[in-house]
Amino acid sequence: MDYNFKDIESKWQQHWAENNTFKTEIDHSKPKFYCLDMFPYPSGAGLHVGHPEGYTATDIICRFKRANGFNVLHPMGWDAFGLPAEQYAIQTGTHPAITTQKNCDTFRRQIQSLGLSYDWKREINTTDPNYFKWTQWIFIRLFNTWFDAEQNKGRDISELWIPEDIQAEGSTAIQNYIGSKRLAYYDNAQVWYCRNCKTVCANEEVLNDGSHEKCGTKEVERRYLKQWMLRIPHYAERLLDGLDQLDWPEGVKDMQRNWIGRSTGAEVDFKIDGLDKNLRVYTTRPDTLFGATYMVVAPEHELVHEITTPDQQEAVKAYVLGAALKSDLDRTDLAKGKSGVFTGRHAINPINGTKIQIWVADYVLMGYGTGAIMAVPAHDTRDFEFAQTFDIPIICILDPKNAPDEVRVKVLNGEACWTEDGAYINSSNNEIGIDINGLSKEEGIATVTSWLEASNLGKATINYKLRDWLFSRQRYWGEPFPVIHWEDGEVSVLDDSELPLPLPEVEKYMPGETGESPLSNAGEWLIVTDKNGRKGRRETNTMPQWAGSCWYYLRFTDPTNNEEPFSKIAENYWMPVDLYVGGAEHAVLHLLYSRFWHKVLFDLGIVSTNEPFQKLFNQGMILAFAYETASGSKVPSDQVEEREGKYFSTVTGEELHQIVAKMSKSLKNVVNPDDVVINYGADSLRLFEMFIGPLDATKPWTENGVKGVYNFLRRVVAFFGETTNISEGEESKETLKILHQTIRKVSDDVRDMKFNTAVSQMMVFTNHCYKVGKVNHQTAVTFFQVLAPFAPHVAEELWELYGNTSVLSFHPWPVFNEGYLTEDTFEYPISFNGKVRFKIEFPVDMPAAEIEKAVLTHAHTEKWIEGKAIAKIIIVANKIVNVVVK
RNA sequence: GCCCGGGUGGCGGAAUUGGUAGACGCGCUGGACUCAAAAUCCAGUGAUAGCAAUGUCGUGUGGGUUCGAUUCCCACCCCGGGUACCA
CATH class of the missing domain: 2.20.28.290 (Rubrerythrin, domain 2)
Incomplete structure (x- = not known):
């Protein structure tokens, strides 16, 4: 029989579609399995061969799980808001919705041509008002939630307790207080802005030379813009704790932990000499306070101007201006020399009363800690370099006792920096009764911290690198915020009943000259009047692309619900996602943001699980x-x-x-999978995507390899399509053994997501069939079942050819029988001093003593002993024999 | 610099509670079929020496542990990804 993949594939794809074979419903009689792909952004270029890699892997697992009795949810949708459609709109005037629709159609057609068993009735699109209605709904929830640190959970804003002194100040103070607690808030944020692109850009997009990565111009500057922000750091501890229970790659967990960046230390107040003010710093090493010889404030620090003495004002002003033009990458590049300028002002080190200089330097960032540091140059390389450059005292307080003498002497004299542990020296002050000399690092930190707290000079503090999430964009093609800014200054969110707030039609999609969103051109849409005649203006920013992808996995459980984002019943049945597969580029942002939203929804009782994605796999x-x-x-x-x-x-x-x-x-x-499908068929593409290498490895695409798997499928069809190859009666022992090895290996490999070796095992089986020439009917159909998750079209076709009337897709997985795998004999490799020289076959249960005797008396043995003495013989049962000669 | 991966034939890769290195596939070589070619089928294919039997070498480099190391330990080199003066 010829392998006519075109006919076979269109026949079965049509069959599955017409019969809704993969339509999924809640079924309490079966265990559920929710298997999710990271949904794609439907770009104009269409699918490339990287997409079907993950999709094929999850499809194999879904088909395998169905055959093992699971009720499987396997959906697909489109993360369709985004910049390319908008830029295309700016260039051509085509509405982004039209471009998006076209791209989704292409993606759907391409994905459907691969025979993936998605439930297409659940398809979702983040740009559909019926979808983003609920994205807006969740935003309203974020706006109306505050984080109760005592209970360590988010709560409705109506439950926020307002301190009496605030209440006494009146309604504005109360509103400000509430605003300061909401998880979503509106505030000035310092952002990078590209005058050329007319958009805000990420730190990462601003290159070292001050140019914008995307457009290449140097039109970037720092700007303050009114932005929506989300208080994700309030959930830092929860996001950290939650990782422990997840079946995720350790590397991804580490990346999230580092991104959250929890550290423990202390905040310390330094008196500013000659001003009635304190300068507060955060330090992870309060025990090194005795070695603090100067302080640094970030150029953006609010006290910079006030601290600076008149004669230094000009120099400081120039420095601050210069720093504003530098990118964070530039400021933090280790290879570049330290820069800074003295404010002319001193502070008092609280622990020893020493006057120390206060500097402004851009190596200190406003976004971390308090934006000011105490510098301990003897034990911090950055501070050391800075102190050397500007001739600031360096006092050693950690004696590197175990270091080589020459190093130790230099460190003790302040001529070298020592960043590892050492014994405290110069760390006592009799006047205030504090002495940490002789203590351990932990004792030193504890002693100084409790002294600070007792003296009301500081307190133990936990700090996070994680910063508030900038949640708005000056773009057209995104979810409109359900927000109104009233003329009296009030900012309110819409009522649920007013959702969805649709995107208005606009004439041009270009952002305004002042950096305002294109929605500011939306005319009547903008203007709102309430029932009392108060006028308001709608928010013109839109949400970032993350918004839609933060909760889409929940919508899949109940995608057409018009009353609520998803029903409790559906959410309860399907969540959490049991397996989530996608690229490692989302290790931090998407996966952290969606965990954050999920935890807020959990606190509000909207979802039933604490974490959304139980198992994660990065392709x-x-x-x-x-x-x-x-x-x-x-x-x-x-x-x-x-x-x-x-x-x-x-x-x-x-x-x-x-x-x-x-x-x-x-x-x-870019390699388009369509060409492979046309030339070799979907089954070959699927098989090759799996055979090319381990799923989690980075690997190059070469179409040559497709021939190999195509050839395999062709041989399968050629062999099993020929009735003369099928024997009557009992199957041979040898064939049963290889068949059952194949069942076991494929089952184990699918479970472990090692698809490449599963495919090669099936090739081994087929090669065996060719060698023996005939197998029986049962062997053949069992093999079709094993093949089915990988090459479902061919498998269904052969399954039907062998007289089966029900589809293979839900047929129970074959059971492997250990009995067929046992061997009577084992061919022992006989090695001498670790080198294998020849082999002898022995019964598997032969005692070691008899094996030893047989080996020593074997004809080939003498040659390898050559009169030398036998030191010992190592016999590992059914593994190896090693004769040690000297 | 730091963190996480990784380094195995001409190529993609396989093999780890330490036990026969190179499964499977591509490519290549030879044979069968054919007037011929393609396709297909069969056989071979790590390097090197040899007619051969067979020997020697061989998993980034150098050491170490072990009867035995791709696998464990130490040092180093290279590649990929992440990240960055985080106090």
Whole structure:
């Protein structure tokens, strides 16, 4: 029988679609399994071969789980808000909704051509008002929630207790107080703004030379813009704790822990000399206070101007202006020299009364701690370098007792920096009765901290790197905020009954000159009047793309619900997601943001689980060949020709170097799966995506390999499609053994997500069939069942050919029988001093003593002993024999 | 710099409670079929020496532990990803 994949695949895809084979309903009689792919952004370029890698893996697991009796939820949707559709709209005037619709259609067609068993009745789209209605609904919940630190949970704002002194100040004070507690708040935020792109950009987008990565211009500047922010740090502790119970790659957990960046230390107040003010710093090492010889405040610190003495004002002002133009990357580049300027002012070190200089330096960032530090140059490399540059005293307080003498002497004299542990010296003050000399590090920290607290100079503090989440964008193609700014200054959210607040039609999609969102052109949409005639203006920012992806996994449980985001029954049945598969690039942002939203919803009783994603698996990136010239510039793949294994530019004729790189439009090395499907079929594509290497490895795409798996499928069809290859009666022992090895290996490998070796085991089985020439009917259909999750079209076709009338997709998984795998004999490798020389077959239960005797009397043995003495013989049952000779 | 991965034939990769390195596939070589080619089927394919039997070498480099190391330990080199003066 020929392998006519075109007919087979269209036949079965049609069958599954017409019969709603993979439609999923709640079924309490079965265990549930919720298997989720990170839903794609439907870009105009269509699918590339990287997408189906994860999708195939989850599809195999879903089909495997169905065969093992699970009720499987396997949905797909579109994360369809985003910049490309908007930029296309700016260029062409085409409404982003039209572009998006087109791209979704392409993606759906491409994904459906792969025979993935999604329940398409559950398809969702983040740009659909029926979806973003509920995104807005959740935003309202965030706005109306405060975090109760005592109970360690979010609570409704109506339950917020207002201190009496605030109440006494009147309604404005009360509103401000409530606003300061909401998880979502509106405030000035310092952001990078690109005048060319007319958008805010990320720190990472601002390069060291001060140019904007995306457009290449140097039109970036720091600006204050009114922005929506979310108080994610309030959930830092919960987000940290939750990680322990998750079945996630340890690396991803570590990245999240580092991102949250919890540290313990103390806040310490330093008196400012000559001013009735304190300068508060955060330090993780309060015990090193005796070594603090100067202080630094960030250029953005609110006290900079006040601290600076008149004669230093000019220098400080210039320095602050310069720092504002630098990127964070630039400011924090270790390779660059330290810069700073003296404020002319001193502070008093509280622990020893010493006057120490206060400097302004941009290596201190406003976004972390209090924006001011105490510097201990003897024991911090940055501070040491700074102190050396500006000739500031360096006092050693940690004696590196175990260091080599020459190092120790330098450290003790303040000529070298010592950042490891040491014995305290110079760390006592009789006047205030504090002495930590001789104590351990932990005792030192505890002693100084309790002294600070007792003296009302400071307190133990926990700090996080995690910062408030900037949650608004000056763009058109995003969810509108359900917010009104009233003329009297009140900011209110819409009532649930007013949702969805749709996007207005606008003439131009370009942001305003002042950095205002395109929605500021929306005319009547903007203007609101309440029943008392008070006028208001709608919020013109839109939500970031994260918003839609923060909760889509919940909507999949009940995607068409118009009364609520999802029903309690559906959420209860399906959550949490049992397996979540996607790229590692989302290790921190998406996966942290959605955990945050989920925990808020959990606190409000809207979801029943504390964490959304029980198991996470990161698939590796699929790379493709790209070409570069000797000077390193990249050449598009359609301008390359191959001659005798070498590569040349068709434009310049220059010889090119083949490299492996991420698929990208600019390199023109994006591989579209459609070509593979047309030439080899969906089953071959699926199989190859799995066979190319381990799922979590980064690997290059080469189409040559597709031939291998295509050939495998062709041989399967050729062999099993021929009735003369099917024997009557009992199956041979040898075939049963390989069949059951295959059942076991494929089952184990699917469970462990090692799909590449599962495929090779099926190839081994097929090779065996060709070798023996005939297998029986039962062997054949059992193999079809094992093959089905990987190559479902071929498997269904053969299954039907063998007389089965019900679809294979829900047929129970075959049981493997250990009995067929047992062996009577084992072929022992006989090694001498660890080198295998020959082999002898012995019964598996042969006693060691008899094996030893047999080995020593064997004809080949003498040659390897050659008169030397036998020191010992090691016999590992059914593994190896090693003879040690001397 | 730090953190996390990784380094195995011409190529993708397999093998770890330490026990036969290179499964499976691509490519390549030879054979069968064919007028011929393609496709297919069969056989071979780590390097090196040899007609061969077989020997020697071989999992980034150098050491170590062990009867035995791709696997464990130490030092180093290279590649990929993340991150960055975090006090």
